Amino acid sequence: MLRKLVTLGVLGGALASIAISTAQAQGQFPERPVTLINPLPAGGGVDIAMRGLAKEMQTILGQPVLVESRAGAGGTIAGTYIAQAKPDGYAVGLFQSTQAIPEVYAAFQKPPYTSEQIRPVARYMSLIYGLPSRAGAPWKTMSELVKYIKDNPGKVKWGRTIGVGHPLQLLTYSLLKKENLDVKEVPFKGAADAITALLGGHIDVAFGISVTATEGHVSAGRLSVLAIHNGTRIKSMPEIPTFAELGLDPGVVPIYNTFFVPKDTPEPVVVKLQDAVKRAIETPAIAEYAQKNGFELYYGAEADIRDELKRDREVTTALIEAMQKDKPAQ
Amino acid sequence: MDTLGHLLHGFSVTLQPHNLFYCFLGVFGGTLVGVLPGLGPQSAIVLLLPAAVYLEPVTAIIMLAGVYYGSMYGGSTTSILVNIPGEGASVVTCIDGHQMALQGRAGPALGIAAFGSFIAGTFGLILLTIAGGPIADFALRFGPPEYFALMCLALVILINLSGSSLQKGLISALAGLFLGSIGLDLVTGEPRFTMGMPVLYDGLGLIPVIMGLYGVAEVLINVEQGLTRTINHGKIKNLFPSSDDWRASAAPIARGTLLGSLLGTLPGAGVVLASFLSYTLERRLSKTPERFGHGAIEGVAGPESANNAAAQCGFIPLLSLGIPANVATALLLGAFVILGIQPSPTLISTHPDLFWGTVASMYVGNAMLLILNLPLIGLWVQILRVPYAMLFPGVLLFGLIGVYMVNTNIAEVWIMIFFGIVGYVMKKADYEFAPMVLALVISPIFENAFRQSLILSGGSFSIFFTQPLACFLMLCAAIALVLQLVPQIRQVTAKLEG
Structure with missing residues (x-):
């Protein structure tokens, strides 16, 4: 008898909870x-x-x-x-x-x-993505880098952080093509690998790394950011120019x-x-x-x-x- | 003296009760996820991240770091007990560790793994304390050609992992190299062997493959053999390593520690490679290599020390330079940023409390782990008495959960099951898994480094020999290859003559 009562009670409880959850489904979003x-x-x-x-x-x-x-x-x-x-x-x-x-x-x-x-x-x-450069490079600014690339075609090792077709890669492609820059594009699996290669001096610059990820290395003097891809300069790095300011135009690439x-x-x-x-x-x-x-x-x-x-x-x-x-x- | 002063200051941070508590919580949780097959430090760190932001940065980092190095302690437990490694680093521990368990020596195997881990972890920590910066700078000298040369060396050594049959070992390794080439091509973005499945774009995940080969296949084999048996009916001999065990293990622990420390600081190469290399090194150096594969304690002591040293040294590039050495330390790097701290060479001067507090907490955490793990050995050994029919569904369940949790993707579970069937067939045909797993780890690094190098050099192979470090590693690989081949050639010529 007691067992029956318990079973009934459990069943009743289950039904009640179903009823409550249906009522909730019709209520206001969000409920969970x-x-x-x-x-x-x-x-x-x-x-x-x-x-x-x-x-x-x-x-x-x-x-x-x-x-x-x-x-x-x-x-x-x-x-x-x-x-x-x-x-x-x-x-x-x-x-x-x-x-x-x-x-x-x-x-x-x-x-x-x-x-x-x-x-x-x-x-x-x-x-906000920047173009960090290794320390001790023969260029100090973006304009110097552009000049260096034009004087030494195919010499600068330009790191890529992401797969072909990603907007960040398309942006690099578009920029290099429009400005007629010839570099060695070295692919890496992600920004961390590219930063490591930059710090070790294995590559010269890399695009597709957010400015936050390079901040610490910049303040330690191990990397410098040559330019950023953004509408305006940013408060945390006011001295870094944008690509557009320098007359470099990668075109409209969705990021x-x-x-x-x-x-x-x-x-x-x-x-x-x-x-x-x-x-x-x-x-x-x-x-x-x-x-x-x-x-x-x-x-x-x-x-x-x-x-x-x-x-x-x-x-x-x-x-x-x-x-x-x-x-x-x- | 200066370092000592800083370190003492670090201890004053760590020894505050709430920091001690979270340190314990971290290493305890780490041990737990390490023991549970398939669950790894990544999943645990991701789970804890949202809670960690409510803690003080130093407390949060102490806890999350504890999860990571704590998981390395627990990793060997299931390898030894049930022949199922929880992650890549404890794959080789299966070979001799499980044999020891079958012989009733699970206790000494677990014991030597714990002591070896403690010694190696502490050594790695001392390196971090006294020479973190210079070591991290040295690691930076490894560019694409150096990685390629290192992987060549690893590939040569891989031949050693083949058990009774060299041919079968090579077939297994080649299959691993092929499996490692699945995914999007790094240079062109073309999908390779992905069969249109997005889960394969980034390549095969190591955890689902390992859990399938070892976990699912093991269960399938046992279902076939009947479920009534337990792993060990016999008497369980002593729980702790004997003095003979210690004598045999001392040198492997020392060598494993050095090897692990060396490889652990290299971003990307790390922990798995260290344990495999240590194993093959010990087998080569042993006067009785035939004991390996049949319960040689050196085959547990070496790799377990190596993977812990490597895990601990993964903190060197992270804390000294702000670059992650593997997936778990990449997550820790993210945790730093979420907590509002940017790890970089300046971390030590801008956040001394955090840096030295974390370092000191690791000394404390390593000691806690040893104290925590030794009494647990008695408990773990009892697991061997649990009937298969009850033990394995549980192991399998945790494996499934762990594999799902890595990327919360059900497709990874299918990969695990697929490799379970592959593993079953391989076991039936007497193929070893270890060469395949190591080749799978090496393959993408090998290929990517090769292609990056050739892009850097404009297509010239000289890049592997003009850089001193790369050239040195290539020479090592060549010497190792000759050493491998000489006995083989002798055998063949002897056969021809005879």
């Missing part, structure tokens, strides 16, 4: 923690930027906001994860520029998801980070997320955090992002096509 998906390994510049935003979003949304890394394949793993995620707004992916338009890489591999499967929430920021959710996420949930990201970006705390950690807040609403994606698709496709044509026969 929201996860921001980082496409890169934990501990890197993007991770750090995301953690800062997550902290502010948590206050705004009233629920914990977590950062989870799903690294691999240059962001493709995370992209696929978001494209196939349950469209409920609890998994929000950060996409690095062209990751949102994987179709542009059709020349390399069949994209495992399409831009049709995702919907933009808000653009967040861009990391920024935007949040996306699965396409079928309900409208009110998307609106709520868009609002939360916008308000978080507007807080003074995040502005200070961004400055300290070497990234530029670069907010964009959904409509802006859509325009930008259209432009980036054309630019990137053209760059990749040009690059494929340039490639020496192998």
Whole structure:
């Protein structure tokens, strides 16, 4: 008898909890923690930027906001994860520029998801990348480097930190081509490897390293940053000029980070997320955090992002096509 | 004196109760993830990161560093007990460690691993304390040609790992080299052998492959053999190494420590290579090499010391220069930045409390690990009495969780299962796993360094001989190759003559 009662009680409890959870599903978003998906390994510049935003979003949304890394394949793993995620707004992916338009890489591999499967929430920021140079090089400034390259074609060892087709590589390609610079492009697996090679003097300069990652080495006098790729000079390194200031024009190459959710996420949930990201970006705390950690807040609403994606698709496709044509026969 | 003064100051930071507590928490957690197969320091550090930001920077770093070097202590436990290495560094420990366990000598094997780890870890730490800067600067001299030459040397030594049959060893190694070439081409970005699967773009993960080959395959074999047996029915002989064991292990520990310290400071090459090289070195130097593979304690003492020295020395480039030596130290570097500190050569002068506090905490942490691990040996040994049918599903479960957690990607679990089947077939056909695992580690470094070198030299092979350090390593590789081949050639000619 007692056993029956217990069974009934357990059953009743289970039913009640189901009822409660259904009621919750119809309530206000968010009712449980929201996860921001980082496409890169934990501990890197993007991770750090995301953690800062997550902290502010948590206050705004009233629920914990977590950062989870799903690294691999240059962001493709995370992209696929978001494209196939349950469209409920609890998994929000950060996409690095062209990751949102994987179709542009059709020349390399069949994209495992399409831009049709995702919907933009808000653009967040861009990391600031510089061109660090090894210490003791025969050039002191960017202009001297350019002159040196022109006088000694094919001599300067130019490190690359990321795979072919990534916007950072396209930017290097575009810059070198427009300025007609002939260097040895040495590929590395990631910024850390390139920094190590720079410190050891095995390469001369490297592009694709965020200024934060080089700051300590610059203050120790082991590296110098010749120029940065950004709209304006930055407060932490006011003496470093931008590429544009020096008349160096890599053209429009998309380098920024935007949040996306699965396409079928309900409208009110998307609106709520868009609002939360916008308000978080507007807080003074995040502005200070961004400055300290070497990234530029670069907010964009959904409509802006859509325009930008259209432009980036054309630019990137053209760059990749040009690059494929340039490639020496192998 | 100056260093000593700083270090004493560091101890005053470390010995504050809350720092001691978090140090203990770190090394304890590290031991735990080290013991659990598949779970590694990476997963643990990622899990702890969000909590760590609420601590003082020095406390947080003490804890996270403890997780890393603590995991190296625990890593050998499952290798010895159940023949399943938790990570790359303890793969070679399986060979003789597990044989010792089968002979009822799991206690001495675990004991010598713990003592060896303590001695090696402390030695690495002393190097960090007195000569971190110069050593890190020396490591920077390793550019692409030097790495290529070093990998050539490693490849030659790899031949030694083949067990009874040289042919089968070579086949296993070649398969490993091939598997290492899977992924996006570094220079052109072309996908190679990825079959359109994004999980393969970055190459095969080491942990899923190891867990598949050793863990899943081991379970499959045992299912076939019947589940009623336990690993050891016999009497478990003494728990601690005897004086004979110590005599046999002293020199291997010393050599392993030196080798590990040397390789550990090199970004990228590190911990796995150190343990493999130490093993082959000990077998070559041994007067009775035939004992290796059948429970030689030198085959545990050497590699375990080497991987701990290497792990500890991974902190040298991290703390002295701000460059990571492997995935786990890269995460620690990220942790520094998240805590608002930029590791670089100036760390020691800008954040002396943090630098010396962390260094001092590692001395304390290493001692804690020894004290923590010795009593645990009695407990671990009892695991051998647990029936297979109960033990292995548990081991497999943790393996699955660990592999999934590395990148939270289910595809990695499929890779593990796939390599379980591969491992089963290899075991049936009597192929060794060790050459394949080491070749898989070497292959991408070997290839990338080779191509980077040739880009730097404009296609000329002279780059490997004009740089003194690269040339020296190439000569070592050539000498090692000749030493390997001479007995083989003698054998063949003797056969022909006979």
